[in-house]
Amino acid sequence: MNVLGIETSCDETAAAVVTDGRVILSNVVVSSLKFHRKYGGVVPEIASRMQLETITQVTQRAIRQAGIKLRDINLVSVTSGPGLLGSLAVGISFAKSLSYGLGIPLVGVNHLLSHIYAVFLSKDSPKFPLVALVVSGGHTNLFLLKDFDAIELLGSTLDDACGEAFDKVAKILGLGYPGGPVIEKLARQGDPKKIKFSCSGTDRPLDFSFSGIKTAVLYAVRDKRLTLNEKKDIAASFQEAVFASLIKKSLLACKLKKTKRLVVGGGVAVNQCLRNKFLAEARKNNLSLKFPTPHLCLDNAAMVAGLGYQLFIKSYCSDLSLSVDLN
Ligand code: KG4
Ligand code: ZN
Secondary structure, eight states: OEEEEEEOSSSEEEEEEEETTTEEEEEEEEEOHHHHGGGTSOOHHHHHHHHHHHHHHHHHHHHHHHTOOGGGOOEEEEEEESSOHHHHHHHHHHHHHHHHHHTOOEEEEEHHHHHHHHHHTSSSOOOSSEEEEEEOSSOEEEEEEEETTEEEEEEEBSSSOHHHHHHHHHHHTTOOSSHHHHHHHHHTTSOTTSSOOOOOOOSSTTOBOOHHHHHHHHHHHTTOOOOHHHHHHHHHHHHHHHHHHHHHHHHHHHHHTTOOEEEEESGGGGOHHHHHHHHHHHHHTTOEEEOOOGGGTSSOSHHHHHHHHHHHTTTOOBOTTOOOOOO
């Protein structure tokens, strides 16, 4: 079954064709990032306008690169939320019109679960039950998955998302947007033990909090002209504290839910330092840990197509009343 995935939850316009939830025939992602940079973050109005302009071409490219024709598509899977309202509306409207025009079914999928599904696109896909950590620009959530449609939310951030904290710290350090890649690069040459940052405690042990550490970075740099080396140390020390919190809570979730399987997805999971630290702790604790391949950590439509397939074969299907789901 050829599934066309459509993803427009943030600044990307993405379309992909995936066969039977596993084989990626094409995966096209076009970002409007360069238009947002000067504002220091994604401007929703600019994102949705760009998506409106590019979605047809991006989809045509995905179909061409897959080596198939439009009539060979059997299902349309689209991100229905959470994300930016206008951006999601563009993808959903486009997916609905394709479904209606081609007379093929439509399924709306959750963006966070599609980030988890990215792990299932690798050769050695995980088994259920598992604990999943999603670390993205908008969310930081721990889930227990017994199946693609049997999901329990175990914890989430009380304030900033993990990727958002990277973006804000990068802004404080004058490093531009998005923050993740540039913080990772600087941190590689910094001393992670130089400054003792830590993430705030939370009443519920599986929740997260990142706004305190962001403020601590702000105080550490306030009224100072930092050298590049000082910035490197701050970046490394910030990463160290954030990753320690992510790892501690993920391991606790596995322990509480009595599972030895852990997956980590979302944009922050592309970070090699995070991957190495997680892998070392997983080994120590005898856990099976899996990440998506790096290019599938960031927003893409292959993960949307894949999850849509899994839900469709379980008889989930949307109709033309599908609307944006911001939760
Ligand atoms: O999942 P994603 O592509 O979009 C959302 O669903 O939000 O994640 C984007 C986030 C941004 O906050 C970005 O700074 C962060 O992922 N990110 C990283 C890295 N690359 C991207 N964070 C840490 N290290 C990275 N290398
Ligand atoms: Zn995302």
